[in-house]
Amino acid sequence: MVQALNSTLDHIMSGDNSVILLGEDIGKDGGVFRVTEGLQAKYGEERVIDTPLVELGIVGMSVGMSLMGVKAIPEIQFQDFIYTAFDQIINQMAKMRYRSGGGFTLPMVLRTPYGGGIKGGLYHSQSGEAYFAHTAGLVVVTPSNPYDAKGLLISSVESPDPVIFLEPKRLYRAAKIEVPDEDYRVKIGEAARPVEGDDLTIITYGAMVPTVLNTVKNNNLNADVLDLRTLLPMDVNAIISSAKKTGRVVIVHEAPRTLGMGAEISALISERAIEYLYAPILRVTGPDIPFPYRLEDYYMPNEARIMKAVKRVMEFR
Amino acid sequence: MVNEQNEKDVFVRAYTAMVLSRTFDKKIVMAQRQGRIGFYTPSIGQEATQVGLSMALDHDDVIFQYYRDVALMIHRGVPIEVILDQIMGNAEDESKGRQMPSHYTAKKYNFMSVQSPVATNLPLAVGAAYALRYQKKNTVVVATFGDGSTSTPDFHAAMNLAAVFNLPVIFLCENNGWAISLPTEKQTKVEISEKAAAYGMKGVKVDGNNFIETYRATMEAVERARSGKGPTLIDAISFRMGAHSTSDDPSKYRSQTVEEGSEKDPITVAEEQLKSLGYLNDSLIAKIKEESTKMVNDKFDIQEKIPAPEPSTMFDDVYAEKNWIIKEEEDDIL
Numbered sequence: 111m112v113q114a115l116n117s118t119l120d121h122i123m124s125g126d127n128s129v130i131l132l133g134e135d136i137g138k139d140g141g142v143f144r145v146t147e148g149l150q151a152k153y154g155e156e157r158v159i160d161t162p163l164v165e166l167g168i169v170g171m172s173v174g175m176s177l178m179g180v181k182a183i184p185e186i187q188f189q190d191f192i193y194t195a196f197d198q199i200i201n202q203m204a205k206m207r208y209r210s211g212g213g214f215t216l217p218m219v220l221r222t223p224y225g226g227g228i229k230g231g232l233y234h235s236q237s238g239e240a241y242f243a244h245t246a247g248l249v250v251v252t253p254s255n256p257y258d259a260k261g262l263l264i265s266s267v268e269s270p271d272p273v274i275f276l277e278p279k280r281l282y283r284a285a286k287i288e289v290p291d292e293d294y295r296v297k298i299g300e301a302a303r304p305v306e307g308d309d310l311t312i313i314t315y316g317a318m319v320p321t322v323l324n325t326v327k328n329n330n331l332n333a334d335v336l337d338l339r340t341l342l343p344m345d346v347n348a349i350i351s352s353a354k355k356t357g358r359v360v361i362v363h364e365a366p367r368t369l370g371m372g373a374e375i376s377a378l379i380s381e382r383a384i385e386y387l388y389a390p391i392l393r394v395t396g397p398d399i400p401f402p403y404r405l406e407d408y409y410m411p412n413e414a415r416i417m418k419a420v421k422r423v424m425e426f427r
Numbered sequence: 428m429v430n431e432q433n434e435k436d437v438f439v440r441a442y443t444a445m446v447l448s449r450t451f452d453k454k455i456v457m458a459q460r461q462g463r464i465g466f467y468t469p470s471i472g473q474e475a476t477q478v479g480l481s482m483a484l485d486h487d488d489v490i491f492q493y494y495r496d497v498a499l500m501i502h503r504g505v506p507i508e509v510i511l512d513q514i515m516g517n518a519e520d521e522s523k524g525r526q527m528p529s530h531y532t533a534k535k536y537n538f539m540s541v542q543s544p545v546a547t548n549l550p551l552a553v554g555a556a557y558a559l560r561y562q563k564k565n566t567v568v569v570a571t572f573g574d575g576s577t578s579t580p581d582f583h584a585a586m587n588l589a590a591v592f593n594l595p596v597i598f599l600c601e602n603n604g605w606a607i608s609l610p611t612e613k614q615t616k617v618e619i620s621e622k623a624a625a626y627g628m629k630g631v632k633v634d635g636n637n638f639i640e641t642y643r644a645t646m647e648a649v650e651r652a653r654s655g656k657g658p659t660l661i662d663a664i665s666f667r668m669g670a671h672s673t674s675d676d677p678s679k680y681r682s683q684t685v686e687e688g689s690e691k692d693p694i695t696v697a698e699e700q701l702k703s704l705g706y707l708n709d710s711l712i713a714k715i716k717e718e719s720t721k722m723v724n725d726k727f728d729i730q731e732k733i734p735a736p737e738p739s740t741m742f743d744d745v746y747a748e749k750n751w752i753i754k755e756e757e758d759d760i761l
């Protein structure tokens with residue numbers, strides 16, 4: 111995914127000189143995950159800015175740039191370090207269009223790696239998507255493969271609204287798939303259905319997608335798998351039509367359960383399709399504890415835990 | 428405090444801690460390459476700064492340290508085993524294997540608990556200093572951090588609050604010239620010590636490669652703090668001789684290096700100083716180095732045998748008592 115993100119950023123910058131990247135260690139160093147490798151050498155220090163260490167400043171400056179018609183693509187080195195910038199995100203980035211009566215808009219894309227599975231412990235593993243998805247005015251997306259990473263990034267840069275672009279860092283170096291050279295878009299608000307089936311629906315996104323797909327394959331499940339891709343606004347049609355078709359739903363995410371995306375998905379289904387359900391909607395999630403270092407494997411949802419939930423919904427009477 | 432009677436002992440002890448820290452760091456970096464350790468942020472190049480600081484402090488003084496302070500911990504008496512347990516995240520680690528390596532907690536030694544988000548320890552130090560003064564304790568609070576950390580809102584908030592409330596805090600900036608790939612001159616337009624003036628506190632710049640100078644500057648700051656004269660910002664200049672961390676490749680962004688054993692290596696500086704004072708000679712130096720190597724190797728092998736914490740421990744300490752949510756999740760997962 112790193113390669114796809116890097117070449118897409120390159121492609122976007124070469125086609126649109128109003129795009130500026132800024133963040134910590136993104137220039138000379140090429141980013142701690144190498145997503146911006148080579149871009150400063152190619153586009154110069156004015157367009158690929160190595161900023162001082164101040165997330166609040168990075169996001170605030172990006173909002174200011176975007177107000178003036180520059181498309182800022184800030185990087186926050188780890189999502190775990192975004193919180194000093196939270197005020198800028200929640201109170202400026204998310205509310206600019208609304209509070210200016212539609213007069214000021216922010217075509218900016220805030221990229222940040224999130225999630226665990228890299229032995230990062232408390233502060234290099236967090237999945238904070240729900241904080242952002244709880245904020246009106248933001249668009250929140252997260253790709254689960256290189257193809258979607260490219261298509262979603264192009265759509266995000268073209269979006270008239272500010273986007274939080276969450277990159278599942280565990281997948282940065284995962285299975286390489288061919289990404290077409292030409293431009294294409296993955297529509298914001300549209301889920302993918304990587305596997306179709308009739309017995310049950312498994313709804314997931316981000317780093318959990320490969321885990322779910324492997325589980326489906328290894329256990330020969332006849333499952334309808336939804337990869338949400340956009341977390342705000344979610345693809346309600348895909349969710350509801352699949353729930354109606356199968357009547358059994360399992361939701362899988364790495365973030366903690368309480369008030370996670372699973373809660374919203376479950377509520378949408380309860381409101382709109384409860385009469386179609388044969389079993390309770392189950393969530394398989396990270397526990398409601400900080401993310402541990404040495405014991406991280408126990409934190410991450412895995413095949414065994416997913417199968418436990420699948421069996422429960424399948425056998426429910 | 429150093430005086431004429433004890434100077435030799437104190438200085439040799441300081442040197443020994445620097446050597447032990449260096450030996451330790453090199454061992455851990457190597458062990459990381461061998462896959463025996465997950466990650467590490469070495470202090471190589473910053474030993475004199477950290478030891479000079481530690482020499483000026485009492486046991487009761489409180490330290491809000493950051494992730495690159497092993498020499499400071501060693502000099503203050505934290506056993507190597509305790510440091511290894513954290514790095515290995517084993518069952519004996521004080522934080523129960525929950526934190527990434529280099530994120531120590533050592534309550535007994537008045538070391539607080541290290542976080543990753545830089546500079547967020549600074550406002551805590553200010554609050555601690557307020558509380559200790561309120562409790563009529565004559566204690567000093569120290570916060571350590573890097574040059575990069577001076578750009579954060581937390582740094583600004585802490586400096587301002589400490590000055591406004593005239594608190595017994597020492598802000599010790601371990602200025603190693605780099606914040607990952609960003610050199611200090613791109614981090615800030617002024618000398619870090621000059622920032623203090625804007626807040627109305629004392630700021631001093633010191634040669635952080637020289638443990639005696641760092642000790643003296645810190646001692647003055649300690650005296651200011653204990654006598655109610657308020658906070659100090661110390662800018663201790665050194666050089667990050669190693670990579671930022673074991674995940675970092677400095678050749679991507681800098682050509683400048685300081686070789687081990689060169690005249691810019693703080694340990695070489697200390698050797699020259701102590702030799703000219705007549706406190707050390709080559710054979711003593713060799714002996715100290717040999718003993719350090721043996722000690723680090725032996726202890727590493729012993730601590731490495733300690734198993735991981737029990738899985739159930741990861742559900743402890745989120746609250747004083749587990750709520751129903753965590754109990755339910757623990758049952759489900761284990």
Ligand SMILES: Cc1ncc(C[n+]2csc(CCOP(=O)(O)OP(=O)(O)O)c2C)c(N)n1
Nearest residue numbers: 191495543544545573574575576605606607
């Ligand atoms: C708030 C925050 N943003 C980003 C990071 C990622 N990061 C870890 S260390 C570091 C550089 C810190 O440099 P400095 O303060 O000079 O300390 P040094 O590592 O050089 O000792 C960065 C950017 C972080 N830990 N915290």
Ligand SMILES: [Mg+2]
Nearest residue numbers: 573574605606
């Ligand atoms: Mg530094």
